[in-house]
Amino acid sequence: MARQAKPGKPKGSSGRSYRGHAGLTMRPRNMRSRKSSSNRWIERQLNDPYVQETHKRGLRSRAAIKLEQIEDKFPFLRPHMRVVDLGCAPGGWLQIASQKIHLNKNKGAALVGIDLLETDPIGGAEIIVGDITEPEMIEKVHHAIEGRADVVMSDMAAATTGHRATDHLRTMGLLELALDFAIEVLSEDGTFLAKAFRGGAEKSLMDRLNLHFEKVRHIKPPASRAESVETYILATGFKPLPPQESDQE
Ligand SMILES: C[S@@+](CC[C@H](N)C(=O)[O-])C[C@H]1O[C@@H](n2cnc3c(N)ncnc32)[C@H](O)[C@@H]1O
Known part of the structure; x- marks a missing residue:
């Protein structure tokens, strides 16, 4: 070839x-x-040296290296954590996360991946095939990790159309869905990592991120191609909001 x-x-x-x-x-x-x-x-x-590294290390995706680079710079995956990976196929992020949280040694660690597509098994991880917006998905995740998550990460991407504005809207739509999901499943002080597009989040989305998290960073890992508009949002220190009066009625 x-x-x-x-x-x-x-x-x-x-x-x-x-x-x-x-x-x-x-x-x-x-x-x-x-x-x-x-x-x-x-x-x-x-x-591409990262494609070569991906093959050499037996990683399932080049994206795995991006997660590793983000994590190296701002470590947020620790042993025994409970982690949810939205849009996990083919499983590169799951590979990195399972090592970082010592999934094989268990001791409370849990890893759940969700994707529309099938993902080959990762020892100890629960993989759910489906759309993250399915009504029963949050319940399934709570059940799988036996409680709330320390980290929700999303590398979800829609098939690109080549039409810039459409692709931007779709990716930012998925980011918004991932944030909704994270708010439902994260535990206090939890971390949210999600793919975004350059130009970052819209003001309303930034406002929501700032409302729910102590610190919000935009990160472009070296393995994310310079010419790509892709970037990542890392939000740490999740603050669950007190229930509204109307929720209590
Ligand atoms: C870039 S890939 C993820 C790569 C993965 N992080 C890895 O390292 O192997 C994006 C994935 O998001 C998934 N996806 C997009 N929309 C989704 C949705 N609504 N629910 C679940 N998965 C979704 C796609 O099926 C695709 O597999």
């Missing part, structure tokens, strides 16, 4: 070197027969 160019030697029928900017060395074969956008995607994958 791919070949490695020898340094310093011109390659390809054009005689041009395949070594491009940033030390790129690999190019897909049959370039002319493919559309240029898919060529660019394949070329980027072949030369």
